[in-house]
Amino acid sequence: MLFRPGRPAARPNPSPDVLAPVVLSIGGRDVTVTLRRNPRALRYTLRVRAVERDVVLTVPPRGSVIEAHAFAHRYRDWIATRLARLPDRVLLQPGARIPLRGVEHHIVHRPHLRGTVWIEAGEDGPLLCVAGEAPHVARRVGDFLKREAKADLTIASRRHAAALEVAIGRITLRDTASRWGSCSSSGALSYSWRLILAPPHVLDYLAAHEVAHRREMNHGPRFWATVKRLCPGYERAEAWLRSHGASLHRYGERAAR
Structure with missing residues (x-):
């Protein structure tokens, strides 16, 4: 763009959709x-x-x-x-109680033991034990939850894909606020790792939901018929997500800003 000498360049007008908070x-x-x-x-x-x-x-x-x-x-x-x-944030640190597959676990730090994260039976319920130095506890718990989520979702997705006789692609985990899962046209599946915090029937329903999109890339009657075939009684899982889904976002490695 050329400007005449002696005349300042005009500043672009801000977008009308950009509003001051x-x-x-x-x-x-x-x-x-x-x-x-x-x-x-x-x-x-x-x-x-x-x-x-x-x-x-x-x-x-x-x-x-x-x-x-x-x-x-x-x-x-x-x-x-x-x-x-709004419910208080729960950090993945010693003393916290978090759900794993819908069952409350108490995070306990075992700094002098070897290993990463494991489960033990406790007097008041299962314990999620974490080895290593204190600054690494939250990250180690987060990594453990994501590994468990990946394993459970992979098993469920492959089982439903075999039932439908469809192929699925890569399975990835994300931490999205707007959706629990997605299926691309190529068959790649993506899920929220937080599904490992929910009861198993909820995770299984989400896997069935996304795999069903390999037959129907929409939410029409045939899609829901496919979901029901894979996951009879899926309505119970949907009701659980409506009532408790938002609470799964309470848990995190760091405090909210």
Whole structure:
């Protein structure tokens, strides 16, 4: 682009969808409210997202930043109430209790023993024992959970694929907030590692769900008939995810920012 001498270059106008966030003081701390313009929105709407543990304000096409800020301030008490209801974060550290295949395990540090992570029987339930130095406990527990998730999901996916007589590709694990699994057109499967925290019938249903997409890349009647064939009573697993799925995101190696 050429500019005439003596005339400053014009600065590009910012995108109308890039809106300045709102920062509210709630309970002695600053809470950032992200503003997102939605061309299909009819009104201002607020959401406190349990998984991301954040606040999002949707702005309609003709809404303004000034109105959005005023709306957020007007509903500050509502935001405070919803944030207070979020379950506390649980770090993968000694003393914590975490579900493994739906059963609560108590994390115990065994610094003087050799090995990585193993399970022992305890007086009040199973123990998840971790060897090594204290700074590595959270990472070792996280790695253990992901290995267990990969093993269980691989077994379940291959079993369902054999039942349908379809081929599946590579199986990978992610930590996504919006979906528990996915299936690409090439047959590659991706799952949330957090499914290892849920009861086994939930993990098995998600494997059946994604493998069923190898026959039907949609969510039509034939797809659900295939899911039911692979996983009779899958509705129970879906109900569990609706009620408890968000709580699986409580657990992590590091505290939320």
